[in-house]
Amino acid sequence: MSKGQETKLKILQQAAELFNQQGYAGASMSDIMKVTGLQKGGIYNHFQSKEDLAIQAFDYAIAQYVQRYQGVIQGKRHAIARLQAIIDIFASFGENPPITGGCPILNTAIESDDAHPALRERTQVAMNGWRHLICRIIQKGIARGEIHPEVNPDETTTVMIATLEGGLMMSKLYGDMIHLQRAIKHLHEYVIARLSPPQP
Numbered sequence: 344m345s346k347g348q349e350t351k352l353k354i355l356q357q358a359a360e361l362f363n364q365q366g367y368a369g370a371s372m373s374d375i376m377k378v379t380g381l382q383k384g385g386i387y388n389h390f391q392s393k394e395d396l397a398i399q400a401f402d403y404a405i406a407q408y409v410q411r412y413q414g415v416i417q418g419k420r421h422a423i424a425r426l427q428a429i430i431d432i433f434a435s436f437g438e439n440p441p442i443t444g445g446c447p448i449l450n451t452a453i454e455s456d457d458a459h460p461a462l463r464e465r466t467q468v469a470m471n472g473w474r475h476l477i478c479r480i481i482q483k484g485i486a487r488g489e490i491h492p493e494v495n496p497d498e499t500t501t502v503m504i505a506t507l508e509g510g511l512m513m514s515k516l517y518g519d520m521i522h523l524q525r526a527i528k529h530l531h532e533y534v535i536a537r538l539s540p541p542q543p
Contacts, residue, residue: 351389354379358400363444366454367397398465405469407441422484426534433507434527437520445515449508474500490538506530
């Protein structure tokens, strides 16, 4: 990795945490300069604009989450074990997030509106990637007889993601992890009760 690439990666790491905690609108260029230790010109050597930096920083943040998800499911063969691993790794994000500030999809989805269409589109792409990961696990599980054949993959994916993100949002709001813990407990019970195939 060249020195320029190292500098760009450092900016992305620091900007990702800044945007994830303060939001795109809340983080000024002076804030970015402060956390990176670089002048505006040094930052714009690597990024065309603040929006370009925000989008690339968001992509960097999502990549850290994807890496964690892929890491926990690689060693699991059974579809239900893979879904449980995703639930458990999300639970760990409450105390040990890959990027400080919570889930970047949740944070950016709330902030990105009609004023930030590029960022909103990027957030939808990231959410689609997460939905596709879970849907694919369920579809393969149905095909292999590991998940009940009448389970709707897309509907189940919505329930899982909405429950996880809602639990995390409430825990952040109240400063109490009990809400995420309740959501995790419910999902583990849901996966076993609703997704397990019929017994012969």
